Amino acid sequence: MNAIGVAGSFRDPAGRVYEAEGRILRGVDAQAAANFDLLQQTNTYRAARERGTVVASKRLGADHPVARPLIDAGWAAVIEHDRVPLISYPYEWSFSMLKDAALLQLDLLDTAFDEGWTLKDSTPFNIQFVDAKPIFIDIPSFVPRGAGEPWLGYRQFCMLYLFPLMLTAYRGIPFQGILRANLDGITPIEMARYFSGWSRFKKGVLSHVLFPAAMEKRVEATEKDRAPAKRRAVGRQKDILVKSLIASMRRLVASLDIDIKHTAWSEYSKTHSYEEDDFRVKKEFVRQAAEAAKAEIVWDIGSNTGEFSKICAQSAKHVIAVDGDHDAVDILYREMRGTGNDCILPLIMNLANISPNHGWAGVERLAFDQRNRPDLVIALALIHHMALSANIPIFLFIEWLASLEAELVIEFVDRDDEMVQKLLTNKKEQYQGYNKATFIAELEKHFSIVARAELKGGTRELFQCVRRTP
Amino acid sequence: MNKLNKCDAAIIGVLVYAASVQPAYAYVDPGSVSLVVTAILGGIASVGYTIRLYWSKVRDFFSRSRGSHHDDTTGRGHQP
Numbered sequence: 001m002n003a004i005g006v007a008g009s010f011r012d013p014a015g016r017v018y019e020a021e022g023r024i025l026r027g028v029d030a031q032a033a034a035n036f037d038l039l040q041q042t043n044t045y046r047a048a049r050e051r052g053t054v055v056a057s058k059r060l061g062a063d064h065p066v067a068r069p070l071i072d073a074g075w076a077a078v079i080e081h082d083r084v085p086l087i088s089y090p091y092e093w094s095f096s097m098l099k100d101a102a103l104l105q106l107d108l109l110d111t112a113f114d115e116g117w118t119l120k121d122s123t124p125f126n127i128q129f130v131d132a133k134p135i136f137i138d139i140p141s142f143v144p145r146g147a148g149e150p151w152l153g154y155r156q157f158c159m160l161y162l163f164p165l166m167l168t169a170y171r172g173i174p175f176q177g178i179l180r181a182n183l184d185g186i187t188p189i190e191m192a193r194y195f196s197g198w199s200r201f202k203k204g205v206l207s208h209v210l211f212p213a214a215m216e217k218r219v220e221a222t223e224k225d226r227a228p229a230k231r232r233a234v235g236r237q238k239d240i241l242v243k244s245l246i247a248s249m250r251r252l253v254a255s256l257d258i259d260i261k262h263t264a265w266s267e268y269s270k271t272h273s274y275e276e277d278d279f280r281v282k283k284e285f286v287r288q289a290a291e292a293a294k295a296e297i298v299w300d301i302g303s304n305t306g307e308f309s310k311i312c313a314q315s316a317k318h319v320i321a322v323d324g325d326h327d328a329v330d331i332l333y334r335e336m337r338g339t340g341n342d343c344i345l346p347l348i349m350n351l352a353n354i355s356p357n358h359g360w361a362g363v364e365r366l367a368f369d370q371r372n373r374p375d376l377v378i379a380l381a382l383i384h385h386m387a388l389s390a391n392i393p394i395f396l397f398i399e400w401l402a403s404l405e406a407e408l409v410i411e412f413v414d415r416d417d418e419m420v421q422k423l424l425t426n427k428k429e430q431y432q433g434y435n436k437a438t439f440i441a442e443l444e445k446h447f448s449i450v451a452r453a454e455l456k457g458g459t460r461e462l463f464q465c466v467r468r469t470p
Numbered sequence: 471m472n473k474l475n476k477c478d479a480a481i482i483g484v485l486v487y488a489a490s491v492q493p494a495y496a497y498v499d500p501g502s503v504s505l506v507v508t509a510i511l512g513g514i515a516s517v518g519y520t521i522r523l524y525w526s527k528v529r530d531f532f533s534r535s536r537g538s539h540h541d542d543t544t545g546r547g548h549q550p
Contacts, residue, residue, distance in 0.1 A: 219502070240516045242512055
């Protein structure tokens with residue numbers, strides 16, 4: 001058996017995640033193994049397992065065939081975790097998704113604290129969404145709390161949860177691009193630069209942004225060059241101090257919110273350009289294609305508020321609904337969470353600039369198209385945006401779709417469609433190469449067309465395709 | 471002006487002593503100061519926490535006769 005180390009799991013020296021035969025294994029040291037045995041006896045862990053907010057995990061015997069190679073490699077024990085079906089990262093989440101992840105982190109910390117435990121870090125990379133539900137996956141983060149130990153993950157929580165949420169809620173600045181560029185989050189000093197005038201007095205800014213930033217600037221000023229670092233041990237912190245800080249942080253995070261605006265796509269279900277009959281034909285075409293593909297995982301790229309993701313979700317096990325419009329994605333997430341029928345994972349992404357491989361050695365966080373593989377991709381009324389707005393040539397877009405090795409439902413929007421006309425109105429470049437004949441020729445290089453349906457009097461056409469065998 | 475919480479109000483005074491912007495230095499660990507930050511913020515938060523705790527007990531005492539019970543000291547109204 002060949003166990004492959006998961007690139008993003010190297011930061012904690014107490015363990016490492018491996019993938020072997022489709023199973024998710026974690027080699028851990030003796031202390032982490034002992035902690036896991038104790039953790040399973042706590043009410044925190046039991047209650048979280050009942051609610052499904054921590055990943056299901058179990059110790060494997062040292063002689064278990066999949067555990068043996070990791071034991072031989074020097075790990076003291078092996079824990080097996082349930083596989084999370086789809087991996088996503090915080091810079092692909094909407095505001096409400098990051099907020100729910102933050103609240104889960106704080107709730108787990110708070111209940112663990114009451115039983116003498118703590119979470120040794122506070123990173124949203126320890127949380128995954130199983131469809132529209134956040135779940136904590138880094139079990140070795142739970143450690144017994146030392147006597148008088150402060151909240152060690154406080155600064156990391158601020159940098160990766162609180163500050164991004166504050167930026168969007170208070171300043172209207174999307175956090176996704178900032179988190180994508182800064183995997184460790186936003187430092188207090190950087191964050192302080194976003195606030196001036198009265199905005200400094202918004203709830204929590206003075207205490208969690210400006211005060212720590214001022215303290216850190218002071219340290220930088222007094223310990224630069226060869227000046228020795230001062231010891232900053234503050235002795236034991238009373239339980240009430242730590243508990244109060246966690247409770248105060250929870251109230252602050254819960255109070256952060258955004259107004260959902262009528263953006264380009266957030267009202268799609270009411271503002272789309274189809275007549276009722278055409279829209280019905282389109283829905284039925286997608287439903288039949290999804291059923292025929294027997295797809296376990298569907299990607300709906302350019303999903304808007306997920307009208308067609310929901311149709312695919314009737315037959316697929318998991319659907320990733322991707323769109324570049326934050327409010328459209330947030331609306332879908334808010335609708336899906338807690339419905340019990342939430343097998344859709346909504347994500348924010350500019351499809352002309354999908355999440356890349358990056359982090360340590362360029363592999364710590366994987367590109368969107370390298371960490372999940374679809375069985376069916378639906379790209380409805382997307383190609384004109386890719387070709388005419390993002391300047392991605394038709395052949396390149398179709399080559400990328402083909403590289404996903406999935407079945408495809410794609411809608412071509414022709415030059416005489418009113419929405420294409422709108423896109424071309426003020427452009428000098430008129431993209432003469434953008435036409436149905438070119439599109440079909442490029443499509444047939446990689447796919448076989450198995451069904452077609454015209455919409456809107458022929459200005460749009462749906463194509464159901466299967467990949468040609470290379 | 472937006473709502474200030476108790477931590478914010480208390481922290482205004484502490485901010486006065488450090489105003490200048492300095493660049494980051496490779497051997498300096500500004501994050502080490504978060505131990506001090508959590509001690510101060512925790513101290514301030516604990517005042518409000520204690521008041522909330524006792525206030526909820528007083529409220530419970532008077533509302534018990536009406537058959538209602540409320541003991542939310544954490545502000546936990548929202549579950550993800």
